[in-house]
Amino acid sequence: MEMNKIQPNVVATFVGRDWLLHGYNIFKKQPLVWILTLLAYWTAMFLFGLIPIIGLLVSLIISPGIAFGFICLAKAVDQNQEVPPRIIISGFTGSKKFDLLLLGFYYCISLFLILVLITLLSDKSVINLVNNPDLQIKSETQSGNFFNIKIITVLILYIPIQMIFWFAPQLVVWGNLNSIKAMFYSFFAVLLNWKSFLIYLLTWLMILLCISTFIALLISLIKIDQGSLFVLFLPISLLIMGIAHCSYYASTKTIFSELVAKHSNTNPN
Numbered sequence: 001m002e003m004n005k006i007q008p009n010v011v012a013t014f015v016g017r018d019w020l021l022h023g024y025n026i027f028k029k030q031p032l033v034w035i036l037t038l039l040a041y042w043t044a045m046f047l048f049g050l051i052p053i054i055g056l057l058v059s060l061i062i063s064p065g066i067a068f069g070f071i072c073l074a075k076a077v078d079q080n081q082e083v084p085p086r087i088i089i090s091g092f093t094g095s096k097k098f099d100l101l102l103l104g105f106y107y108c109i110s111l112f113l114i115l116v117l118i119t120l121l122s123d124k125s126v127i128n129l130v131n132n133p134d135l136q137i138k139s140e141t142q143s144g145n146f147f148n149i150k151i152i153t154v155l156i157l158y159i160p161i162q163m164i165f166w167f168a169p170q171l172v173v174w175g176n177l178n179s180i181k182a183m184f185y186s187f188f189a190v191l192l193n194w195k196s197f198l199i200y201l202l203t204w205l206m207i208l209l210c211i212s213t214f215i216a217l218l219i220s221l222i223k224i225d226q227g228s229l230f231v232l233f234l235p236i237s238l239l240i241m242g243i244a245h246c247s248y249y250a251s252t253k254t255i256f257s258e259l260v261a262k263h264s265n266t267n268p269n
Helices: 015-029 031-049 054-061 063-078 085-092 097-122 126-131 134-143 149-166 168-173 179-192 194-221 226-255 257-262
Strands: none
Touching (some): 015 031, 015 063, 031 054, 031 085, 031 226, 054 063, 063 097, 097 149, 149 168, 168 179, 179 194
């Protein structure tokens, strides 16, 4: 594809809010498809998690390819196309699977560097944090320093990682870019539209705050046991994650509109 066809659009600030609305509209078209797909994905990730260290590494390395699969699912639902069962792994069945795996490797390295930084700040070994990820949170919470400036700094470092990988899988497969160039394009596409992404983030925070407040009020008014809490949280989690994946596609559709249009009414790859 020609480079001028991959140039990102600079969208209006409040388009970031519309991504969530568009995401909800896509989700409600075929909610059962999204629910079953998410349950299958969560089950697979749970099984991977049972394998110490290796399972975590594999799940991280394949995560950009799976993210692209969810993009393909959202595109198919949005365009009223048939949704094949293998659509979530469609990125790994095409010619760009190696680049998607490379993206996953770079993503894994990025998270590892953050983990190393957390280790340096907390004086805990990387192995202890990998084997017991709750150890850091528990110790910091007990000391009352969990939200100190150092931890906030580490969390902020994750923002550029998200910027680098937000559009990278789509650019690898649909834009036919190599992994490095795709990460470069993704970072600057988000940077150019930082106001829209800020509105997107703030809208999410408002929604999650409202949901959390509602649940807290419900728990305070009605005595709910652990099993009932799970029944309450599961559909809410599925709804949130489904809309999140659909809004991810919505942001791609507006910022890389020509790229998505070129691959409309075609195979997922």
